[in-house]
Amino acid sequence: MFRRDLFESIQSSLGVTFTYDAACNDEGTNALCARYASPGRSFLASNVAGECVWINPPYSHIRDWQQHYMRCKASDPEHTSAVFCVPAWPQVHRLMQKAKYSLVARYPAGTPLFSKPGPDGQRIPMAGTPWAVDLWYDKPCDEGIVRGLGPDSSIQVKLCPLLYEVTVAGTKCTALADTGAKCAEVADGYISLAKAQQAGLRLEAPPLLQVQVANSGRSQVVGCVTVNVRFDCGFRDDAKLLVLRDNIPGTDVVLALEWMHKRNAHMDVQRAAMTVRKGSRWHTLYARDSPARTDARTKALLHTLEAEPFAPLTAKKAARRLSLGARAYITLVQPQPLALSEEEEKPDTPNVQAVSDLVPDSELQALLAEFEDVFQEPKEPPDRGDIGHTIPLKKGATPPAKRSYRLTPKERDEVKREVTDLLAKGMIQPSTSPYGAPVIFVEKADGSLRMVLDYRALNKITRKRRYPMPNITELFDQLAGAKVFSSLDLQQGYNQIRIHPDDVPKTGFIAPGMGQFEYKVLCFGLTNAPATFQSVMNNMFGPHIGKFVLVYLDDILVFSKNAEEHKEHLRTVLEILRKNQFKAKRSKCDFNRPELHFLGHIVSREGLKVDDRKIRVIREWEVPQDLHKLRAFLGLANYFRRFIQGYSSLVAPLTALTGGKKPWKWTDACQAAFEGVKVALTQAPVLKLPEMDKPFTVWSDASVHGTGAVLLQEERPVAYTSAKFSPAEYNYTTTDQECLGTVRALEMEMYPRGGRKRDTSHRPSATCISTRATAR
Incomplete structure (x- = not known):
């Protein structure tokens, strides 16, 4: 627990009395307040409205606890306050600053802040903390302005003079940039209902909020929309807007x-301008009446009209200018007619899925009813007339047989249940095979057991099939332009493929207390099982893969550009499944969606982002205590490295622990990298799906640990990539390291063939790009 003497000193300095301790044991022996939360009575399930809360959260759940506190505060903002005792990590500092909390104390690393029970019953100080610790105070809201959620929540909008001309879904609007307006951290701003209806926007369900508009009383939030806002200078950005029933003054x-x-x-109040950052670029947005806005346009036009024709440079002159720091670009310049008038505005498509893009529900239900047999549970192994899965053995191999492992009574009961069920479904049969794989168990997330067969001995003598599995990055790259999606998940997909009769005995396994059995269908654990299953799927859907179907093992994604196409695409896929006697599990299928989950990602018309469920797993991951747990963490993080800028440099302290025979030592740098990965994935951008008929831009750079690059299209990131320096590359000059970054960026598979525009952040490196690299 936190030292009581320091705790009382904090109360005295702030002039408050804490009434609730958010983190104690179930007995309350380490509670600092009369009321407290504990593992048996979780803080996340407690209502602390009206309390002065002392919050020392688990370090992996700081954001969750902070958000829960804000939701509670929403119902009683004037009497709810808290002090957060958290590590002084950069990402935590930003979280607290964003919430507008006040930093009231910082304790240096090594300060003994906590105590433990001593042998005589008295509490004694513990060792100092390995990092600095901050205290952040959130005082009660004097004005009743609430940042949380709740039926009585209100947000105040104060008007200011920074007005912009913008376009939303093809409709011209006036936009106000107001630092005094807040959206309870649930949106980016507001739009009036009249303007949303004029733009033809489809409203989503609103949060329970009321908005207080200056000089206009309260206005009810009736919905929310996500739209692309285009400023008249050409800058675009996606924004989630709350829709207000009443008009917003001005x-x-x-x-x-x-x-x-x-x-x-x-x-910049003097120039009536605002500078914003998107990706790696800064943009200056001049307000409607800004004199600087007119001056900038005039200067740009004069510069264009008075510019001299470009003169060619000799290689010698170019080298001399580059050595002096001149900027070099590699680009394809295409002639365009000079237009003195502004380009005609094209309607922007709102992010909210248009009704016309989705198949009408009545038509979808009729289609699924027509193929009802595809969603029935398979009653016996399907007979398709093919030879099925084979298990070719290495020359001279003999049948392996291992002793069964000792099982607990609970595991024996599970074996009996599983074997009885598999016999009833016709998937296994009694066996007299010389092969015998033992049974092992793994624990599921819910605590139940899953029976697994240990086929390692059989796999060791099996000839491996080198069948190529789909590249997940390339799968997603084929989704550009799609607006409606459906996913299908096969019912126990492996079990729907037969094993060749000659190889059935090789799958023999021992069920303690029940005897020996063998599989008639493909099962998990066999070395060539994924290759067999993927080849069957590719043969089934071959002509359609990449056009409107993606298949990765038993996960099938159907994508289309409109409702009419999607209905026909779904019909085609279901007909193929029926013809080949494959059954899908209806409860795991998702039809006719503007966005959906696929292979750990969320795909939509807007692009690709990390699945929220995966982010939650990463965010709640406990600090690794050994090499095995660290590798598991890095394995999951590496799967999403294309979303993280400078990933290799970020995780360098962690990957250093995995190499060679270095002793395990978790340092402050390791902790910072571990938390940095969590923050990076939590704030990961929505990646644009690449359109191969449009130009790409590559920005590359080098850091202390390695190189990094970002592939851009229309100023939106398509993918990030990075790589560590080898021992020799650490000795390169800065220019050579930048050049290496450029070459790596152009050679890596993240860079699509046919890209037409390339750029680097370190200009002299442009001279290093080889003929082979630029030819790509």
Whole structure:
């Protein structure tokens, strides 16, 4: 527990009395307050409205606890307050700053802040903390402005003079950038219902909020929309807007403080301008009446009209200018007619899925009813007339047989249940095979047991089939332009493929207390099982893969550009499944969606992002205590490395622990890298799905540990890539390391063939790009 003497000193300095301790044991022996939360009575399930809360959260759940506290505060903002005792890590510092908490104390690393029971019953100080610790105070809201959620929540909108001309879904609007407007951290701003209806936006379900608009009383939130906002200077950005029933005085759209935080906005009141950051670039947005806006346009036009024709440079002159720091670009310049008038505005498509893009529900249900047999549970192994899965053995191999492992009574009961069920379904049969794999068990997330067969001895003598599995990155790259999606999951897909009769005895396994059995269908654990299953799927859907179907083992994704196409694509897929006697599990299928989960990602018309469920797993991952757990963490993080800028440099302290025979030592650098990965994935961008008929831009750079690059299209990231330096590459000069980054970026598979525009952040490295690399 936190030292009581320090705790009382904090109360005295802040002039408060804490009434609730958020983290104690079930007995309350380490509670600092009369009321407290514990493992048996979780803080996340407690209502602390009206309390002054002392919060020392688990370090992997700081964000969850902070958000729960804010939800509770929403119902009683004037009487709810808290102090957060958290590590002084950069990502935690940003979280607390964003919530507008006050930093009231910082304890240096090594300070003994906590105590433990001593032998005589008295509490004694523990060893100092390995990192600095901050205390952040969130005081009660004097004005009743609430940042949380709740039926009585209110947000105040104060008007200010930064007005912009913007386009939302093809409709011209006036937008107000207001640092005094807040959206309870659930949106980026507001739009009036009248303007949303004029733009033809489809409203999503709203949060329970009321909004107080300056000089106009309260207005009810009736929905929310996610739209692409285009400023008249050409800058575009996606924004989630709350829809207000009443008009907003003086404007149609309000861009609130949340949007400004997201874009690192900087206000210049004198020039009536705002500078925002998107990706790696900064953009200056001039307000409607800004004199600087007119001056900038005039200067740009004059510069274009008065510019001299480009003169060619000799290689010698170019080298001399580059050595002096001149900027070099590699680009394809295509002639365009000079237009003095502004380009005609094209309607922007709102992020909310248009009704016309989805198959009408009545037509979808009729289609699924027509193929009802595809969703029935298979009653016996299907007979398709093919030879099925084979298990070819290495020359001279003899049947392996291992002793069965000792099982607990609970595991024996599970064996009996599983074997009885498999016999009833016709998937296994009694065996007299010389082969005998033992049974082992793994624990599921819910604590139940899963029976697994240990086929390692059989796999060791099996000839491996080198069948190529789909590249997940290339799968997603084929989704550009799709607007409606469906996914199908096969029922125990492996079990729907027969094993060749000659190889059935090789799958023999021992069920303690029941005898010996063998599989008639493909099962998990066999070395060539994924290759067999993927080849069957590819043969079934071959002509359609990449056109409107993606298949990765038993996960099938159907994608289309409109409702009419999607209905026909679904019909085609279901007909193929029926013809080949494959059954899908209806409860795991998802039809006719504007976005859905697929292979740990969320795909939509807007692009690709990390599945929220995977982010939650990463965020709640405990600090690894050994090499095995660290490798498991890095394995999951590496799967999403394309979303993280400079991933290799970020995880360098962690990967250093996995190499060679170095002793295990978890340092502050390791902790910072571990937390950095969590933050990076939590804030991962939505990646654009690449359109191969449009130009790409590659930005590359080098850091202390390695190189990194980002592939961009229309100023949106398509993918990030990075690589560590080898021992020899650490000795390169800065220019050579930058050049290496450029070459790596162009050679890595993240870079599609046919890209037409390349750029690097370190300009002299442009001279290093080889003929072979630029030819790509």
